[in-house]
Amino acid sequence: xxxxxxxxxxxxxxxxxxxxxxxxxxxxxxxxxxxxxx
Amino acid sequence: xxxxxxxxxxxxxxxxxxxxxxxxxxxxxxxxxxxxxxxxxxxxxxxxxxxxxxxxxxxxxxxxxxxxxxxxxxxxxxxxxxxxxxxxxxxxxxxxxxxxxxxxxxxxxxxxxxxxxxxxxxxxxxxxxxxxxxxxxxxxxxxxxxxxxxxxxxxxxxxxxxxxxxxxxxxxxxxxxxxxxxxxxxxxxxxxxxxxxxxxxxxxxxxxxxxxxxxxxxxxxxxxxxxxxxxxxxxxxxxxxxxxxxxxxxxxxxxxxxxxxxxxxxxxxxxxxxxxxxxxxxxxxxxxxxxxxxxxxxxxxxxxxxxxxxxxxxxxxxxxxxxxxxxxxxxxxxxxxxxxxxxxxxxxxxxxxxxxxxxxxxxxxxxxxxxxxxxxxxxxxxxxxxxxxxxxxxxxxxxxxxxxxxx
Numbered sequence: 001x002x003x004x005x006x007x008x009x010x011x012x013x014x015x016x017x018x019x020x021x022x023x024x025x026x027x028x029x030x031x032x033x034x035x036x037x038x
Numbered sequence: 039x040x041x042x043x044x045x046x047x048x049x050x051x052x053x054x055x056x057x058x059x060x061x062x063x064x065x066x067x068x069x070x071x072x073x074x075x076x077x078x079x080x081x082x083x084x085x086x087x088x089x090x091x092x093x094x095x096x097x098x099x100x101x102x103x104x105x106x107x108x109x110x111x112x113x114x115x116x117x118x119x120x121x122x123x124x125x126x127x128x129x130x131x132x133x134x135x136x137x138x139x140x141x142x143x144x145x146x147x148x149x150x151x152x153x154x155x156x157x158x159x160x161x162x163x164x165x166x167x168x169x170x171x172x173x174x175x176x177x178x179x180x181x182x183x184x185x186x187x188x189x190x191x192x193x194x195x196x197x198x199x200x201x202x203x204x205x206x207x208x209x210x211x212x213x214x215x216x217x218x219x220x221x222x223x224x225x226x227x228x229x230x231x232x233x234x235x236x237x238x239x240x241x242x243x244x245x246x247x248x249x250x251x252x253x254x255x256x257x258x259x260x261x262x263x264x265x266x267x268x269x270x271x272x273x274x275x276x277x278x279x280x281x282x283x284x285x286x287x288x289x290x291x292x293x294x295x296x297x298x299x300x301x302x303x304x305x306x307x308x309x310x311x312x313x314x315x316x317x318x319x320x321x322x323x324x325x326x327x328x329x330x331x332x333x334x335x336x337x338x339x340x341x342x343x344x345x346x347x348x349x350x351x352x353x354x355x356x357x358x359x360x361x362x363x364x365x366x367x368x369x370x371x372x373x374x375x376x377x378x379x380x381x382x383x384x385x386x387x388x389x390x391x392x393x394x395x396x397x398x399x400x401x402x403x404x405x406x407x408x409x410x411x412x413x414x415x416x417x418x419x420x421x422x423x424x425x426x427x428x429x430x431x432x433x434x435x436x437x438x439x440x441x442x443x444x445x
Contacts, residue, residue, distance in 0.1 A: 001195055001201050001445070002195075003192050003195055003196045006191055006192035006195035006196075006201070006204065007191075007192040009191070009201075009441075009445075010188050010189070010191035010192055010208070011188065012441075013188070013191075013434060013437045013438055013441060014184065014187075014188040014434070016437050017181075017184065017430060017433045017434040017437050018181050020289075020292065020433050020437075021177050021180070021181060021426075021429075021430055021433060022177075023288070024173075024177065024285055024288075024289075024429065024433075025173050025174060025177050027281070027284055027285055027288060028170055028173040028281055028285075029173065031277065031280045031281045031284055032170070032273075032277055032281075034280070035274065035276050035277040035280050036277075
């Protein structure tokens with residue numbers, strides 16, 4: 001694996017992690033609204 | 039003279055090994071004393087450094103020539119502590135009869151259980167209020183604080199490590215001991231011992247090292263922002279339990295390979311929030327305390343001279359430093375961004391708490407803010423990104439473990 005490929009691979013991982021973190025944020029907001037309604 | 043020395047096999051073993059190994063052994067005995075001393079003086083994290091220092095010191099002192107388990111007719115230098123290199127079931131059974139720490143190593147280290155037990159304990163002592171109350175701010179700060187986890191991977195590749203080894207090394211940037219253990223056990227068992235030891239030593243140094251980074255990159259005026267205008271939203275236990283079970287389920291669905299870590303952490307959180315006092319004491323006082331003691335002691339016992347003379351060790355020392363340095367810089371950059379977005383109401387130091395290493399980085403941020411302005415009390419705010427850092431590190435570790443195995 002070249003350094004360039006490694007950088008792209010790591011960037012891919014980082015962006016995937018960021019996207020999943022965004023999902024977690026949506027989940028927290030959704031859970032918060034649901035529990036407050038309950 | 040030779041006959042006299044043979045009465046003491048530990049001393050005799052110095053003359054039966056190559057000179058560089060003998061010197062490394064002596065240096066490691068000294069290192070064990072040093073870590074123990076610094077741990078007792080609270081310069082380094084005593085919970086890990088005290089048992090690790092004892093382990094390093096004694097394992098390198100207590101070496102002797104003993105029968106090789108793989109071929110009993112041969113003799114090899116070893117200890118009565120443990121053998122981390124046994125592979126076959128027969129060797130495992132034989133090792134259990136000889137080495138006194140082998141049962142703990144076989145049952146808790148080789149399958150990653152020790153990391154999960156530490157994580158369960160961390161979950162049980164984690165206060166989620168600020169994180170669940172302010173998820174956007176917390177997660178926004180945790181993402182840039184993973185800069186080291188991102189950039190260390192290509193740097194490690196450039197230094198000649200394989201993708202699996204590089205991913206295990208990159209996880210040091212997440213500054214979360216259990217995650218480093220888990221990733222190295224999954225991806226680079228050959229480097230598990232040096233990676234884990236280096237990461238735990240660096241994580242202990244974070245408390246005394248990061249203040250220099252903060253003072254170098256953040257002016258005193260910004261360090262002293264008191265954050266008085268920001269309210270801490272009170273979150274109910276039901277909300278935190280609902281968040282834990284939903285997030286744990288979703289993350290386990292996305293990354294089954296890291297499900298043991300997720301389940302351990304969120305089980306700990308749910309135990310805390312369900313207010314079952316006996317479980318909370320068990321998770322904190324028994325599981326976390328016991329697993330931290332054995333983690334430190336066994337890691338120390340695994341650090342023998344043959345690992346130190348490995349040429350990759352120096353590269354790992356450099357990469358560990360680079361990973362945590364970059365994550366610290368990334369965290370402070372994230373702090374600057376939220377400070378700017380809030381028009382100066384948020385102290386940028388809470389960004390470095392996103393590096394994780396619960397709760398050291400949050401305490402460092404608070405200490406530095408308090409030194410700059412006595413009215414600045416930012417610890418509760420720093421705990422949000424601190425917890426978010428644990429979650430983002432778990433996510434990135436799961437991404438690495440899953441994707442690197444596909445290469």
